[in-house]
Amino acid sequence: MSTLSLRDLSVAFDGTPVLNGVDLDVEPGDLRFLIGPNGAGKTTLVDAVTGLAPATGRARFGAHDLLGKSVHRIARLGIGRTFQTATVFEELTVAQNLDIAAGARRSVGTLLRRRTRLPESVSEALETTGLADVAERKAGELAHGQKQWLEIGMLLVQDVQLMLLDEPVAGMSHDERQATGELLRRIGAERTLVVIEHDMDFVRSFARSVTVLHAGQVLSEGTVEQVQADPQVQEVYLGRTTTASQEA
Amino acid sequence: MNISPRLRAPAGFAVAAALLFLAAPLVLSDFRLGLLAKYLCWAIVALGIGLAWGRGGMLTLGQGLFFGLGGYAMAMHLKLADAGDGKLPDFMTLYGSGTELPWWWEPFRSPVFALAMVLVVPMAVAAVIGLAVFRRRVRGAYFAILSQALCAAFAIWLVGQQTSTGGTNGLTDIQGFFGYDLGDPKNQRMVYFIIAAVLLALMIGVRQLYVSRYGELLVAVRDSEERVRFLGYDPALVKLGAYVLAAGMAGIAGALFVPAVGIMSPALIGVVPSIEFLIGAAIGGRASLPGVVLGAVAVAWARSSLSEQFPSGWTYVQGLIFIVAVAFLPGGLASLKKYVVRRPASVETPAQPARKPAAEEVPA
Numbered sequence: 001m002s003t004l005s006l007r008d009l010s011v012a013f014d015g016t017p018v019l020n021g022v023d024l025d026v027e028p029g030d031l032r033f034l035i036g037p038n039g040a041g042k043t044t045l046v047d048a049v050t051g052l053a054p055a056t057g058r059a060r061f062g063a064h065d066l067l068g069k070s071v072h073r074i075a076r077l078g079i080g081r082t083f084q085t086a087t088v089f090e091e092l093t094v095a096q097n098l099d100i101a102a103g104a105r106r107s108v109g110t111l112l113r114r115r116t117r118l119p120e121s122v123s124e125a126l127e128t129t130g131l132a133d134v135a136e137r138k139a140g141e142l143a144h145g146q147k148q149w150l151e152i153g154m155l156l157v158q159d160v161q162l163m164l165l166d167e168p169v170a171g172m173s174h175d176e177r178q179a180t181g182e183l184l185r186r187i188g189a190e191r192t193l194v195v196i197e198h199d200m201d202f203v204r205s206f207a208r209s210v211t212v213l214h215a216g217q218v219l220s221e222g223t224v225e226q227v228q229a230d231p232q233v234q235e236v237y238l239g240r241t242t243t244a245s246q247e248a
Numbered sequence: 249m250n251i252s253p254r255l256r257a258p259a260g261f262a263v264a265a266a267l268l269f270l271a272a273p274l275v276l277s278d279f280r281l282g283l284l285a286k287y288l289c290w291a292i293v294a295l296g297i298g299l300a301w302g303r304g305g306m307l308t309l310g311q312g313l314f315f316g317l318g319g320y321a322m323a324m325h326l327k328l329a330d331a332g333d334g335k336l337p338d339f340m341t342l343y344g345s346g347t348e349l350p351w352w353w354e355p356f357r358s359p360v361f362a363l364a365m366v367l368v369v370p371m372a373v374a375a376v377i378g379l380a381v382f383r384r385r386v387r388g389a390y391f392a393i394l395s396q397a398l399c400a401a402f403a404i405w406l407v408g409q410q411t412s413t414g415g416t417n418g419l420t421d422i423q424g425f426f427g428y429d430l431g432d433p434k435n436q437r438m439v440y441f442i443i444a445a446v447l448l449a450l451m452i453g454v455r456q457l458y459v460s461r462y463g464e465l466l467v468a469v470r471d472s473e474e475r476v477r478f479l480g481y482d483p484a485l486v487k488l489g490a491y492v493l494a495a496g497m498a499g500i501a502g503a504l505f506v507p508a509v510g511i512m513s514p515a516l517i518g519v520v521p522s523i524e525f526l527i528g529a530a531i532g533g534r535a536s537l538p539g540v541v542l543g544a545v546a547v548a549w550a551r552s553s554l555s556e557q558f559p560s561g562w563t564y565v566q567g568l569i570f571i572v573a574v575a576f577l578p579g580g581l582a583s584l585k586k587y588v589v590r591r592p593a594s595v596e597t598p599a600q601p602a603r604k605p606a607a608e609e610v611p612a
Contacts, residue, residue: 050478070482071474071477071478072477072478072479072480072481072482072483075477075478075479075480076480080478080479081478083475087472087474087475088472088475089467089468089471089472089475090471091467091471092464092467092468096464097468099461099464100461100464100465100468100476100479101479103461103465104479104480104481105480106461110461111460111461111462111465112456112457112460112461112462113460113461114456114459114460114461115460115461115464154479158479158480
């Protein structure tokens with residue numbers, strides 16, 4: 001399994017720096033939460049790693065250099081992501097969504113044939129994400145939380161080693177959050193997960209480690225307790241209180 | 249409607265075959281059958297538009313380019329065959345200063361070469377355009393305008409080459425079709441049957457594409473290109489496939505149009521015909537296979553029968569229908585079926601039925 005390793009990663013939009021020399025290492029099996037105030041550069045960091053935003057510095061996943069590679073080539077290295085607003089193929093069924101996610105390496109001959117039965121990875125993902133009951137329903141008809149789970153399921157069948165999730169529990173009910181957190185724990189054992197999140201309760205419950213971004217730089221890193229105890233974090237991010245939950 | 253879903257498509261094709269091969273030749277006069285042959289050619293173009301636009305989201309407003317490339321390839325061969333060995337087509341002796349055939353006409357004496365070019369030229373041109381355009385992520389209106397511009401440029405170029413392409417007149421007065429005299433009504437019927445058979449075969453092929461994994465992937469690219477890219481696919485290649493196939497179908501349609509009508513000219517392939525190719529698909533339902541075919545035939549039929557009676561009014565009617573279809577029925581007439589079929593389907597999922605329409609109609 002591979003380590004995500006960023007060195008001096010910088011991104012600028014029209015000359016305005018958004019990420020400014022970020023150093024970050026995420027080990028295999030980690031469940032890393034990326035927190036920080038709005039505009040800290042969390043999503044931009046994910047964009048840079050997945051090839052969406054042009055960046056300078058160095059970004060490696062295992063032996064592969066990521067910067068300069070096109071989005072679909074980075075995806076084929078085993079790096080997958082979700083978006084703040086769940087992006088699923090609404091006109092297709094849940095099973096079709098997953099089947100497409102499983103198929104980036106399919107040959108032309110396979111593509112031209114009809115799908116006769118679900119690949120095993122798709123059935124497994126349906127079970128893991130708890131979507132087996134709605135497999136034949138159109139993705140557009142799913143509830144908000146289910147769409148997020150479908151996106152995670154798509155990453156599972158894609159067999160990514162590094163998952164970058166952008167606010168996966170935003171807008172979810174308490175129960176859905178709990179279920180999502182447990183899902184992340186389950187699938188995180190064999191993968192590396194980086195999760196952008198605002199909800200500090202969620203972070204406290206499920207984070208294995210936390211990185212705080214502020215103004216395009218890493219402000220602090222460690223366990224939830226270490227980060228919360230960091231006076232710098234309290235000053236710029238938590239607004240001089242120690243109860244992190246006020247920041248959401 | 250108690251036909252099981254598995255049998256619905258074969259049943260539909262059987263009905264289509266019966267209509268095309270039995271009913272139409274029995275009911276229609278030779279003249280009307282000839283018109284239908286022409287409409288079916290447009291339906292073949294629409295089939296490709298359904299694939300590229302309906303399923304792939306590429307607004308192909310310039311299919312006249314490919315229709316013309318296929319059509320001219322066929323017409324060039326037929327003109328040379330009409331002229332006979334070593335002789336020049338009539339228009340060249342009339343307008344041409346020289347007595348020599350342009351070098352790029354010469355290979356079209358071979359029927360095999362000409363038939364191959366009917367497919368190869370449009371698909372190769374589409375591949376070049378598609379690679380350049382989709383790699384640069386040109387989409388939507390920009391893609392449509394580009395398609396129109398290329399199509400207009402081709403028509404203008406043809407007009408300018410009076411001595412080698414027949415200019416504005418085009419290639420006219422085509423007499424024979426691989427040894428058969430097109431003046432004979434029997435042979436005209438044969439041409440009709442060829443066109444109907446090709447249409448049916450292509451419909452079966454396109455349906456196979458729609459139900460294949462590629463068909464699903466194409467819809468996914470249409471609805472969310474970025475997402476597909478993050479799954480490890482190159483959406484440019486996915487779109488390219490559909491675009492090239494659509495161009496091939498337009499090329500075949502153009503080639504079949506020549507023996508059916510006896511002419512190929514810039515006026516048949518320019519900007520206006522290219523838009524008209526699309527209208528049928530839009531009204532019938534661009535993502536639906538029977539929708540595009542029936543839409544194309546119906547609009548073509550309405551055009552010729554209504555324009556016989558109201559020569560100046562038809563253009564407005566056509567424009568109006570197009571606007572109404574796009575504004576109020578984006579899925580075309582085929583989407584009306586959904587409201588009929590929906591009801592029994594909702595019985596299976598009692599928790600869901602009211603939700604989706606409500607969410608769509610009421611803005612949050």
